[in-house]
Every structure is written in structure tokens, then in C-alpha cells.
Amino acid sequence: DQQVKQNSPSLSVQEGRISILNCDYTNSMFDYFLWYKKYPAEGPTFLISISSIKDKNEDGRFTVFLNKSAKHLSLHIVPSQPGDSAVYFCAAGHMIYNQGGKLIFGQGTELSVKP
Amino acid sequence: DAMVIQNPRYQVTQFGKPVTLSCSQTLNHNVMYWYQQKSSQAPKLLFHYYDKDFNNEADTPDNFQSRRPNTSFCFLDIRSPGLGDAAMYLCATSRAATGYGYTFGSGTRLTVV
Numbered sequence: 677d678q679q680v681k682q683n684s685p686s687l688s689v690q691e692g693r694i695s696i697l698n699c700d701y702t703n704s705m706f707d708y709f710l711w712y713k714k715y716p717a718e719g720p721t722f723l724i725s726i727s728s729i730k731d732k733n734e735d736g737r738f739t740v741f742l743n744k745s746a747k748h749l750s751l752h753i754v755p756s757q758p759g760d761s762a763v764y765f766c767a768a769g770h771m772i773y774n775q776g777g778k779l780i781f782g783q784g785t786e787l788s789v790k791p
Numbered sequence: 792d793a794m795v796i797q798n799p800r801y802q803v804t805q806f807g808k809p810v811t812l813s814c815s816q817t818l819n820h821n822v823m824y825w826y827q828q829k830s831s832q833a834p835k836l837l838f839h840y841y842d843k844d845f846n847n848e849a850d851t852p853d854n855f856q857s858r859r860p861n862t863s864f865c866f867l868d869i870r871s872p873g874l875g876d877a878a879m880y881l882c883a884t885s886r887a888a889t890g891y892g893y894t895f896g897s898g899t900r901l902t903v904v
Binding site: 678680685712717718719720721722765777778779780781782783784 | 795887
């Protein structure tokens, strides 16, 4: 049972345009959502997050939108740059008492930004 | 720089021969995680330590074990690797009080021959 799904394995966008990456989840217990970026031969690095009490969080060119009723979140990158080309993972988590936060990841979407 | 270091970056092991992957951190985070990622799949949580408390995921095979001798180090032991265990293994840390601020290592790519 895959609780976090990224249905698009790849996305290609022209430099300067908007990139929209989508993610769906099934577990209504999730209270925190994150996006990670991963370059080849490196571990994932944190990009941006949103808590379940918000519907939008913005950080520079990156904006995450959360639609709780649809159990859907998206990452918008505007404008897209060639250096944004990487695999993007959506992750969702919930706090468990005395265990800390546990993150469940989606399969990733490979973004390619063409010059 | 404070970081999470995984050694080795690439590991080749023989079918059925025990192998240990290591992770160390200088962040003094109290939670450490091990994820398995197979090609084009989501990273899958195997287990994590909250301080010294070990938390196993229900579907993690018994073949996978872990040790955390101190705050800084955590090991993943695969007792009898099979061909299906070939994957990228990612270690991550977080501070429980902040919840989700994972810091990942660069991963160890395991090949089973």
C-alpha cells in the first residue's frame, strides 16, 4: 500500500517556464509534507515543507501548495532553471510519541529543464 | 561542516555473505534512519533509532538488522544478502524535537554478485 504517490516519473520543461510537480497521499494522519531534491550520486536534500495547517508555503522560486480535501500537494518552480534538473521526492510524515517523525516518500519525479 | 557520512559509497558483496554498511553523524541528532531505495522506487524506511530505542518497520525482513553503539554511529547489517537486496541504502538523521528536518548521507550503493 503506497501511501505517497508521484504519478509522473518524469517532466521536461523549458528554461524560464513553470515546473509543476504533483504528489498524492492516502493517509489522513500525515501532518507534515516536504519536498526533497536529489542529484545523481548524492543523498536527497531538503527543499521546502508545509504543515497540514497551511495551504501554501513559498520560498523564493519554490512554492508548495497543499489541498487537504483532495489529499494532494504540488511543487511549483518559477522560473525554472537548468540547475533545477534533478529528481524531486515528495514526502509525508506524522509524529509518533517517543519515536520522532517518520517520513514516507513517493517514487520521485525526474525534472529536466532545457536551456 | 556538520554532516552525515556513509561508508563505503559503493559496496560489492557475494550472495549470502554478511555485509555491514555504516553511517556516522556530527550533528548530534538523536534520531537515525535507514532507508532502502531500489531503482525508480520510493525510498523505503527499514527502521530507525530514537536515541537507543530501536523501531522496526513491520515489513522489514529479518535479514536486515541494525546497531547503534552511540549517538554518532549507526550500522546496517545484512545477514545473508540476496540478489533482491541490491539497492541504494540511505542513512538520515533528525532531531526529534524538530520532527522532520532530515539530513541525508550520500548513500551506499550495494551490489550483490
